[in-house]
Structures are given as structure tokens and as C-alpha cells.
Amino acid sequence: xxxxxxxxxxxxxxxxxxxxxxxxxxxxxxxxxxxxxxxxxxxxxxxxxxxxxxxxxxxxxxxxxxxxxxxxxxxxxxxxxxxxxxxxxxxxxxxxxxxxxxxxxxxxxxxxxxxxxxxxxxxxxxxxxxxxxxxxxxxxxxxxxxxxxxxxxxxxxxxxxxxxxxxxxxxxxxxxxxxxxxxxxxxxxxxxxxxxxxxxxxxxxxxxxxxxxxxxxxxxxx
Amino acid sequence: xxxxxxxxxxxxxxxxxxxxxxxxxxxxxxxxxxxxxxxxxxxxxxxxxxxxxxxxxxxxxxxxxxxxxxxxxxxxxxxxxxxxxxxxxxxxxxxxxxxxxxxxxxxxxxxxxxxxxxxxxxxxxxxxxxxxxxxxxxxxxxxxxxxxxxxxxxxxxxxxxxxxxxxxxxxxxxxxxxxxxxxxxxxxxxxxxxxxxxxxxxxxxxxxxxxxxxxxxxxxxxxxxxxxxxxxxxxxxxxxxxxxxxxxxxxxxxxxxxxxxxxxxxxxxxxxxxxxxxxxxxxxxxxxxxxxxxxxxxxxxxxxxxxxxxxxxxxxxxxxxxxxxxxxxxxxxxxxxxxxxxxxxxxxxxxxxxxxxxxxxxxxxxxxxxxxxxxxxxxxxxxxxxxxxxxxxxxxxxxxxxxxxxxxxxxxxxxxxxxxxxxxxxxxxxxxxxxxxxxxxxxxxxxxxxxxxxx
Numbered sequence: 001x002x003x004x005x006x007x008x009x010x011x012x013x014x015x016x017x018x019x020x021x022x023x024x025x026x027x028x029x030x031x032x033x034x035x036x037x038x039x040x041x042x043x044x045x046x047x048x049x050x051x052x053x054x055x056x057x058x059x060x061x062x063x064x065x066x067x068x069x070x071x072x073x074x075x076x077x078x079x080x081x082x083x084x085x086x087x088x089x090x091x092x093x094x095x096x097x098x099x100x101x102x103x104x105x106x107x108x109x110x111x112x113x114x115x116x117x118x119x120x121x122x123x124x125x126x127x128x129x130x131x132x133x134x135x136x137x138x139x140x141x142x143x144x145x146x147x148x149x150x151x152x153x154x155x156x157x158x159x160x161x162x163x164x165x166x167x168x169x170x171x172x173x174x175x176x177x178x179x180x181x182x183x184x185x186x187x188x189x190x191x192x193x194x195x196x197x198x199x200x201x202x203x204x205x206x207x208x209x210x211x212x213x214x215x216x217x218x219x220x221x222x
Numbered sequence: 223x224x225x226x227x228x229x230x231x232x233x234x235x236x237x238x239x240x241x242x243x244x245x246x247x248x249x250x251x252x253x254x255x256x257x258x259x260x261x262x263x264x265x266x267x268x269x270x271x272x273x274x275x276x277x278x279x280x281x282x283x284x285x286x287x288x289x290x291x292x293x294x295x296x297x298x299x300x301x302x303x304x305x306x307x308x309x310x311x312x313x314x315x316x317x318x319x320x321x322x323x324x325x326x327x328x329x330x331x332x333x334x335x336x337x338x339x340x341x342x343x344x345x346x347x348x349x350x351x352x353x354x355x356x357x358x359x360x361x362x363x364x365x366x367x368x369x370x371x372x373x374x375x376x377x378x379x380x381x382x383x384x385x386x387x388x389x390x391x392x393x394x395x396x397x398x399x400x401x402x403x404x405x406x407x408x409x410x411x412x413x414x415x416x417x418x419x420x421x422x423x424x425x426x427x428x429x430x431x432x433x434x435x436x437x438x439x440x441x442x443x444x445x446x447x448x449x450x451x452x453x454x455x456x457x458x459x460x461x462x463x464x465x466x467x468x469x470x471x472x473x474x475x476x477x478x479x480x481x482x483x484x485x486x487x488x489x490x491x492x493x494x495x496x497x498x499x500x501x502x503x504x505x506x507x508x509x510x511x512x513x514x515x516x517x518x519x520x521x522x523x524x525x526x527x528x529x530x531x532x533x534x535x536x537x538x539x540x541x542x543x544x545x546x547x548x549x550x551x552x553x554x555x556x557x558x559x560x561x562x563x564x565x566x567x568x569x570x571x572x573x574x575x576x577x578x579x580x581x582x583x584x585x586x587x588x589x590x591x592x593x594x595x596x597x598x599x600x601x602x603x604x605x606x607x608x609x610x611x612x613x614x615x616x617x618x619x620x621x622x623x624x625x626x627x628x629x630x631x632x633x634x635x636x637x638x639x640x641x642x643x644x645x646x647x648x649x650x651x652x653x654x655x656x657x658x659x660x661x662x663x664x665x666x667x668x669x670x671x672x673x674x675x676x677x
Contacts (some may be wrong), residue, residue, distance in 0.1 A: 001439040009476050010479060011477075011480040011484075012476060012479050012480040012483060015480055015483030015484045015487060016483050017481050018483075018487045019486055019487040021491075022487060022490050022491075047640050048363065053472055077480075078469055080472040080474075080475035081478070088582055097548070097551075100475075100506060101475040101476060101479035101512075102475060102478040102479035102480075102481070102482035102483070102509075102512050102518065103479065103482070104509075105483070105486050106483075107551065107552055108552035110552060110554055110555045111551045113551065114550060114554070122226050151554075151595075152554040152555055152556075152557050153557055153611075172493075176489065176490055177490075180555070182263070208241075
């Protein structure tokens with residue numbers, strides 16, 4: 001997915017870009033409102049992440065401008081201000097959601113996904129693997145005509161595996177991606193979700209292969 | 223607050239008392255002045271008749287053959303008849319010796335002739351008015367002095383005076399009543415200006431600190447002026463502290479966010495267990511501090527707003543629906559579902575920002591302790607009172623700690639693995655109290671915690 005990040009603090013912007021890059025997203029960075037406006041006019045973004053306190057104005061004025069220009073790219077506000085007073089005005093101005101700094105990237109991802117799901121119509125780019133169709137935004141998996149609604153971790157696991165077909169993921173890597181560092185889970189927890197996905201994919205041309213001592217890999221018959 | 227103002231007297235009563243007292247004094251004064259004047263007039267009337275009577279008797283006195291002869295004119299006594307049948311006495315003296323009539327009228331014999339002297343005295347158990355005049359009759363040998371006294375009781379006079387007094391008293395009382403009514407009206411209108419100012423200040427919302435601009439009487443200008451100055455100072459300091467809180471939060475959180483994001487990006491790359499553990503505790507520390515900062519600011523804001531509670535109709539079910547939608551992504555991440563059970567609109571008077579904050583804290587808590595693949599239920603009830611239960615399927619509360627958990631910075635003994643500041647339940651309880659409600663903690667029989675806010 002393609003993001004526009006509007007954030008004046010270069011270190012934070014850098015950190016967010018590199019973290020989002022890890023998940024395979026492409027991020028353009030604007031440090032000012034003027035840059036952000038220029039980026040938003042030219043580029044097609046799936047989502048805009050907007051800081052509120054910017055050197056050449058308030059992020060809220062960008063939001064107003066953005067909505068006035070009938071640009072319906074969803075906006076998630078990154079706010080560092082007090083939680084009680086700010087949130088209501090933010091949503092009133094047309095932000096789709098907001099995240100309070102500092103944030104957990106898993107939460108940001110989840111919020112992005114939720115916003116995209118709310119905003120998206122029926123026509124969504126889906127991933128096709130053999131006889132399996134996968135809609136990562138809405139979390140649907142279609143196996144030979146049967147639609148399955150995936151739970152969040154199943155969805156994220158499948159997304160990870162499909163984004164890098166043929167790559168081997170260690171259990172540790174999967175734990176890191178699926179669980180917050182807060183959840184003190186063992187590597188075995190991944191097996192539960194692998195098991196569930198395998199059950200969903202049963203009878204299809206897609207399968208998850210276990211490589212003993214190395215991890216898992218997604219394969220499918222052409 | 224009205225309850226700690228020391229009340230000393232009342233302007234309205236003081237004003238009314240002064241005006242009424244003045245009116246009473248004036249009424250009494252009026253009574254006595256009019257009565258004295260009436261007495262004087264009536265006395266003058268009686269005196270002039272008595273004087274006329276005396277001089278007509280005296281005129282009839284002649285000296286014949288050296289002896290005083292007096293042909294008593296009866297008209298001189300009949301002119302004294304009154305409605306009250308006053309008694310009339312007379313006495314005639316010749317050179318100071320009683321010639322005829324009643325003795326002991328106490329008449330003072332005038333030195334000069336021609337003029338009447340009037341005295342009041344007691345005679346035969348009645349107050350009488352005595353008029354005395356004398357005349358010198360020049361005879362052949364010696365001049366003779368003839369004195370005549372005519373006296374009359376004062377029953378008719380007293381009756382007239384009583385009647386006048388009664389009327390004057392009635393008039394005085396009427397004047398007093400009217401003046402009192404006017405005094406109260408005047409006091410009320412004057413004080414009414416003050417009450418109007420009070421009402422318009424009281425009726426303002428707690429956030430309205432704009433100056434008072436309606437016209438006021440000149441005497442109240444200094445009061446309204448200092449009130450306006452006070453409000454503008456308060457407004458300014460509130461704005462400053464709000465800006466300060468926002469700015470402080472921004473300054474603290476932005477670098478924390480930078481560290482957090484770097485740590486997380488690094489965490490995804492490093493392989494050695496030792497480094498991973500280090501990064502893990504680093505992120506945990508960052509989350510602890512940012513959460514504590516957030517909760518402290520929230521708590522300060524809740525305390526401030528609870529003291530200045532702005533009430534409006536809040537649809538609890540709608541508010542909860544929005545909140546659930548907003549929390550859903552976080553719940554999804556943990557594979558926890560949130561179910562909102564509400565059958566009919568639940569509307570309470572309150573501050574939506576506070577209520578939202580309280581429920582967010584409760585749902586946050588439930589999310590923290592709910593195991594994966596379970597559900598959190600929010601149950602809204604409207605009967606008998608409006609109450610909201612937040613139920614999870616976690617471990618529940620430790621029974622021994624339940625009554626302490628709402629205290630500030632108190633955390634359960636079984637929460638080591640979870641990040642928290644110990645303020646979530648405090649905030650929820652403060653919000654409930656501010657809305658005249660209560661917070662009740664319990665454990666569900668089927669396992670899990672239940673927090674109930676009753677309004």
C-alpha cells in the first residue's frame with residue numbers, strides 16, 4: 001500500500017517509514033503542509049497519516065483543505081496532544097481515525113486496515129493464488145466458491161505469507177509480527193494459527209509447507 | 223459557592239426597614255402635631271364663647287345707689303349649651319368677695335380690666351375651663367371692681383378631640399401602610415438589579431467566561447467591572463494551562479514516539495535473544511511512561527471537568543456504539559470481539575467527553591485482560607436505573623482487592639504482565655460520581671470481571 005506521512009519531526013518520520021517499509025508498504029514523507037498538499041495533488045495514496053503540529057500551520061487546516069478539495073483519501077491523525085479534548089474536534093473535521101503518540105505499529109496497522117475497510121466499496125483489489133481469492137482489506141478468503149471471514153491474526157498471517165510467496169518465515173519472525181511484544185507468547189502459538197489457516201485452505205491448490213527447523217512457506221500449484 | 227459565604231444581614235431588608243421606620247416615625251409625628259393643633263383650635267373656640275359670655279354678664283353690671291346691681295342675662299349662659307350637656311358654673315365677685323354663684327372656681331382675678339383670663343382647673347371631679355374678666359364701676363364715692371367668672375366642663379370638647387384623634391390615627395395608619403408597601407417595592411426593584419446580574423452569571427455555562435455586557439445601574443458598575451476583570455483573568459489562565467498541557471504532551475510524546483518506532487523497527491530485525499529482550503523492556507518502559515503521562519493528563523482533565531460539569535442530553539447507546547467502533551481495531555488485533563447489547567435508547571444528562579473517557583478506560587481495561595478468542599460484552603440497561611455493565615472473560619478481580627482498586631495508582635496484585643497506570647478505574651469512578659452515579663466491581667459467576675456504572 002502507498003502512504004503519505006505528514007510529520008515534521010525527521011527522526012520520527014524516518015522511524016515510521018522504516019517500520020512501515022518492513023511490512024512492504026511504500027511511504028512518501030512530507031515535512032510541511034505545503035509539501036503535503038503538493039504530494040496529495042500528484043500522488044495516488046491509499047491513506048494519509050497526518051501530524052497536527054506542523055511548522056507552517058495546523059494539521060487541521062490541511063484536513064479542512066483536503067476535504068474541501070473533495071479528496072476522499074482516508075486520513076488518520078497522529079496526535080500527541082491531550083487525549084480528552086482533542087479527539088472530538090479531529091473527527092468532526094473529517095479525520096477517519098486518530099492514533100495517540102507514541103503508538104504501537106500493530107495498532108496503527110489495525111486502524112489503517114479498519115479505515116480502509118470502512119471506506120472501500122465492493123470492488124477491491126484481491127490477491128489470487130491458484131483457486132483461492134484473498135481480499136486483505138476486508139479479510140475475506142474465497143476457497144472454491146465458499147467465502148470465509150478471517151479473524152485478524154489469521155488474516156495478518158496469510159497477508160505476510162502471500163506478500164512474500166516462496167519465502168521462508170521462521171516461527172520467531174511470525175510471533176514478532178502477529179503478537180504485540182506485550183503478549184508473552186511462545187513460538188507454539190503460531191502453530192495454532194498456521195493450523196487454522198491450513199484448515200481454511202483445505203482442498204485448495206494453496207498449502208502452507210512446514211520446513212523443519214526453519215519455518216513455514218506458502219506454496220501453490222500453478 | 224453559596225454555602226461558604228458568610229451572610230451578614232440583607233440589603234433589601236435593611237433598606238425596607240429604614241424606609242418603613244421613617245414612615246412610622248412620620249406617621250406618629252403627624253398624629254401628635256395634628257392632634258395638638260386640633261386641641262388648640264377647639265380650646266380657642268370654647269374660650270371665645272366663654273369670653274363672650276363673661277363680657278355679656280359683665281356688661282349687665284351697674285352701680286346703683288352705691289351697690290352693685292347685676293341683671294343676669296340668660297342668653298349669656300344659654301349660648302354655652304353643647305351637645306354633650308356640659309355643665310356651666312358662674313361666679314360674680316365684688317372687690318374680690320363672692321357676690322353670687324359657685325365658690326371655688328379657682329378663678330384668677332385679672333389685674334387689668336377689660337381683658338378675659340382663661341385657666342383650666344378641676345372642679346367637682348371634672349376638668350373645667352374658666353374665663354374671668356373684671357370691670358371697674360365708678361361710683362360717687364369709691365370705684366368698685368366687679369369680676370365675673372364663667373366656667374364650663376369640657377365633655378363636648380373631649381369628644382370632638384377624640385373623634386379628630388381617631389381620624390388622624392386612621393389617616394396615619396393608612397399613610398404608614400402605603401409607605402411600607404412603597405418601601406418594599408422600592409427595595410425589591412433596587413435589589414432586583416442585583417438579582418438579575420446574579421441570575422445571568424449563574425445561568426452561564428462553566429466554560430463561558432466572556433465579560434458581562436448588559437447595561438447595569440451606575441452603582442453596580444464597579445462590581446461588574448471587577449467581576450469582568452476576574453473572569454478575563456480566569457479565562458486567560460485556563461487557556462494558558464490548557465495550551466500548556468497540550469504543548470507539554472506534544473513535547474514529551476513526540477520524542478517518545480520516535481524512540482518507540484525505532485525500537486520496534488529494530489526489534490523486527492535483531493535475532494539475538496539478549497538484544498530482543500533489551501528492546502522489549504525498552505518498549506515496555508516507553509509505553510509505561512507514555513501511558514502514565516496520558517492517564518495523568520486525562521485524570522487532571524476529568525477532575526477539572528467534573529468540578530465544572532456541563533450537562534447536556536447524552537445518548538449513552540450512541541456514544542458506546544461510536545466508542546466500540548473506535549476500539550474495534552485494537553480488539554481485532556487481539557482476536558477479541560466487542561458486543562454492544564442495548565435494546566432501547568438510554569439518555570442521561572451529563573458531559574459526553576467525560577462519559578466517553580470513563581467507558582474508554584473500562585473497555586481498555588477489559589481488552590487488556592481479555593484472552594484471545596473471547597468477547598467483551600457491554601450491556602446497557604434502562605430499568606430500574608440506567609446502568610452499563612462492561613463484562614469480560616478474563617481472570618476477574620482478586621476478591622480481596624476489589625474495594626481498593628478504584629483508588630489512585632492502585633493496581634491489582636495480578637497485573638504484572640500488563641502495562642497500566644492505576645488510574646483507569648479512578649477516572650471511571652470519578653466520572654460516575656460527578657454524574658451522581660456509582661461504580662460497582664464484581665466477578666461474573668462464569669468467570670471474568672464485571673464493572674457496572676449506574677446513573
